[in-house]
Amino acid sequence: MVDPASDGGADSTVEAVFDAVAATAPEIRAALPGRRVESGTENASGESVLAGDLYADELLGEAITAVDGVGSFVSEEREAAVDAGGGVGEGAYAVAIDPLDGSSNLRSNNAMGTVVGVYDAPLPATGRDLVAAGYVLYGPITTMVVADADGVREEVIAGDDGGVERSVVETDLRLPDDPLVYGFGGRVPDWPADFTDYAREIEDELKLRYGGAMVGDVNQVLTYGGIFAYPALVDAPDGKLRLSFEANPIAYIIERAGGTATDGEQHILDVEPEGVHDRVPLYVGNEELVERLQAALA
Template sequence: MSSSISLARFLATAQQQQHLDHDLAALISAVARTCVSISDAVSQGALAGVLGEAGTGNVQGEDQKKLDVIANQMLLDGLAWTGLVSGMASEEMEHASPIPAEYPQGPYLLLFDPLDGSSNIDVNISVGTIFSILKRGEGELESQFLQAGSQQVAAGYVLYGPQTMLVLSTGQGVQGFTLDRHCGEFMLTQANMTIPTATKEFAINMSNQRHWEAPVQRYIAELLAGKTGVRGKDFNMRWVASMVAEVHRILTRGGIFMYPRDARDPSKPGKLRLMYEANPMSFLVEQAGGAATNGRERIVSLQPEGLHQRVSVILGSKEEVERVTQYHFE
């Protein structure tokens, strides 16, 4: 792909073609700029004293890493003054954050997981930022965020790996940009990313196998049986424990990622958060020709009931997602 196309140029072209408005383009640019700063903090690691535990917990009762807190504050500080958002919500905060009165209100809402896969930080494995953009609604702020994933006007993630990459969709396919640190710009390097329909690769946390429901047990048993089983082919398993890294691999070469419901806590329909993880990633996957369900329904069709709602996630190459979803109905 032409490395001469910057994110700024790409967004300007999309505005000219009336695919997005000026404020949405500016918001995406502002998120990207902030993520460059997060990338710098992540890359410094122990040199900047940002590794290790923060000594605090988030609303889900999970221990926070120092970089969880730092990245969350960077996004709040980097977007609050822009006049592009009227509120922000984060996996790390119990309630939605309104824009301070001294700043102008904007037409959009921003949701984010500031540092997905943060358990990998201290061992120098890829982590990332996931974001979702919705149009501002009416009424009390927190209720405005409770829109189905199909209402997203843009979604994406920034992967902090060997390269820092922004993967973005505004509803017109999925584009991949790589950060050129010489000029500080994201440059288009993977245009129109497409997920292969079929795959031989799956990602799931096998340590939870004994807790899975019967349809998932059946599906994984078939994959593990390989050529000698009903599928008649061998599969490879991957597990990074970073959703950004898992989805990026699927967008690059195909595969299926699963974090299914299990029996450990019957009150929780899944591990991952609908608003901060499942919705934006499902939006990207569908835009790239893949599929994403909770085992029975399209994830982006679900009506959220709360900011921190959890959901079962099965996404990736369409043939495999459709197969395991069908097993849930059978």
């Protein structure tokens, strides 16, 4: 096993955050079969929440707020930040989590994941304040992709709640130069005309890979090259994805892997948020494809 924290330059608090995320992954995965039902509650964005969402949020909240140096924990499932007692200012991080991305796939037993952003500033903050980001993918194998200033790596998470190992299987993930796949969210009738025109071009060039969980769809792009988008919609001009929990961390990962991300007008990491639950359109992938899309939307 390769120890991901063996690099003496790695920040111990940031690594401890990803240790905590990895440690919860087997327990979250094992608990999902019995939590495929509605919880009877709504999250801060007014969406119905499954029992699996709440369980993952509870586990991750307990694990991350226990990490020394974490000042606050912010979750898609919670209205406001939780004070983790790690202080403020330099050395105290805000950790933003989407506990169970793609939880609507739980009933159909398709891919889901957990998205993590580690910010060196209180939230809401821009993506430029991220110092690391990552995601866990609950696929046939439980993997974790971690991005920081040194690049992007992929790990396999193995074990159970009695002991978990993080094994690095790829030390320098990069988007392939020859893109192969695309995945676009939202109902096609709700797409704006300029985005629809772009999609018609792309479908002649790339293979469709869309599974309804952003983590899984972005992982396809990171593996094979291409573009993922959840666009602004006619009836939802701000899109669906949350800036702090989803768009910023994914944009950070893809940028570190050699790609880029935009909201259609500016880089995702430059978007100034008003609140922690702000939504934003997201277009992310190989630079040439994203630049073509931004030109089409201009």
